[in-house]
Amino acid sequence: MSQDVLLKVDDLKMHYPIRGGVLFRQIANNYAVDGVSFEINRGETLGIVGESGCGKSTVAKAILRLYEPTAGAIEFDGKDIINMSKPDLREIRQDMQIIFQDPMESLNSRHTVGTILEEPFVIHGKGTRAERRKWVTDLLDKVGLQSDSVNRFPHEFSGGQRQRIGIARAIALKPKLLICDEPVSALDVSIQSQILNLLLDLQREMDLTLLFIAHDLAVVKHVSDRIAVMYLGKIVEMNDAESLYKNPVHPYTRALLSSIPVPDPERKKVHDVLTGEVPSPINPPDGCHFHARCPYAEQICTKQRPELTTTNSNPNWLVSCHLKENFIN
Numbered sequence: 001m002s003q004d005v006l007l008k009v010d011d012l013k014m015h016y017p018i019r020g021g022v023l024f025r026q027i028a029n030n031y032a033v034d035g036v037s038f039e040i041n042r043g044e045t046l047g048i049v050g051e052s053g054c055g056k057s058t059v060a061k062a063i064l065r066l067y068e069p070t071a072g073a074i075e076f077d078g079k080d081i082i083n084m085s086k087p088d089l090r091e092i093r094q095d096m097q098i099i100f101q102d103p104m105e106s107l108n109s110r111h112t113v114g115t116i117l118e119e120p121f122v123i124h125g126k127g128t129r130a131e132r133r134k135w136v137t138d139l140l141d142k143v144g145l146q147s148d149s150v151n152r153f154p155h156e157f158s159g160g161q162r163q164r165i166g167i168a169r170a171i172a173l174k175p176k177l178l179i180c181d182e183p184v185s186a187l188d189v190s191i192q193s194q195i196l197n198l199l200l201d202l203q204r205e206m207d208l209t210l211l212f213i214a215h216d217l218a219v220v221k222h223v224s225d226r227i228a229v230m231y232l233g234k235i236v237e238m239n240d241a242e243s244l245y246k247n248p249v250h251p252y253t254r255a256l257l258s259s260i261p262v263p264d265p266e267r268k269k270v271h272d273v274l275t276g277e278v279p280s281p282i283n284p285p286d287g288c289h290f291h292a293r294c295p296y297a298e299q300i301c302t303k304q305r306p307e308l309t310t311t312n313s314n315p316n317w318l319v320s321c322h323l324k325e326n327f328i329n
């Protein structure tokens with residue numbers, strides 16, 4: 001693992017057995033995540049984008065070992081996360097934090113904001129009571145909330161303010177990696193940009209590395225250095241954000257981009273329209289998983305699964321499509 005790589009995920013799989021019948025035997029598998037690999041350098045933001053159910057949030061939870069992966073390797077800051085003991089995992093989670101779409105789900109509604117923000121320090125045995133109170137006030141200031149918020153409860157805040165509380169708690173222990181799992185999807189558009197700008201400011205200030213997950217490519221592009229597009233448990237395209245946005249190659253990426261407005265006259269508008277539903281990750285289709293929705297599908301696409309490989313022109317541009325070279329401008 002190179003010095004600059006903070007997180008390396010290699011061939012990660014999360015398969016859930018489906019049981020049924022009188023004997024409740026395993027009758028199928030849910031291939032929620034099926035062979036995902038990527039690296040994130042220190043200080044970088046990798047965006048993961050895809051429709052609901054593509055496995056992007058499962059990847060996030062598997063990295064933190066909130067889910068136990070079926071197979072694969074995860075290396076964080078040079079340490080093997082998959083085979084780590086529970087006490088070591090508890091320690092290393094100080095350096096890997098997550099913020100969720102709905103902070104209400106992760107904020108204890110019976111506790112004041114002061115208690116919620118003090119909790120990470122208490123759990124990890126940090127500071128005296130007076131020091132912890134000072135740190136909580138500093139955290140509130142960092143995320144743009146008044147210091148008197150300590151005595152209020154989560155339900156007394158707006159959605160955007162609650163997300164600020166969730167961010168404050170996530171950065172309390174000065175993590176190296178912040179996983180943002182749809183952090184603005186539930187917020188009004190005007191509030192979304194405030195939260196995104198807060199995250200970018202904190203990233204600069206604290207030298208954070210971000211894994212940013214969302215279903216909206218416009219949001220992901222705003223914050224990401226590189227973007228991975230996921231479809232049915234697999235990455236289908238990965239490139240730097242600017243190039244992916246200007247020259248999408250995989251028909252699924254092209255269709256996702258077609259659905260967002262084009263304020264940039266230099267970006268070529270593509271007109272692939274996404275039709276139909278995402279197939280079930282239980283017994284996914286043979287060949288390319290996207291073939292039933294792909295306007296360019298050929299016979300090979302229904303039989304042979306395309307590998308995620310580099311394009312002829314760029315070793316950092318990965319695409320999983322038999323016809324990818326035909327789509328490169």
Ligand code: SF4
Nearest residue numbers: 288291294301321322
């Ligand atoms: Fe479409 Fe075939 Fe490429 Fe799959 S491999 S995205 S079906 S052209």
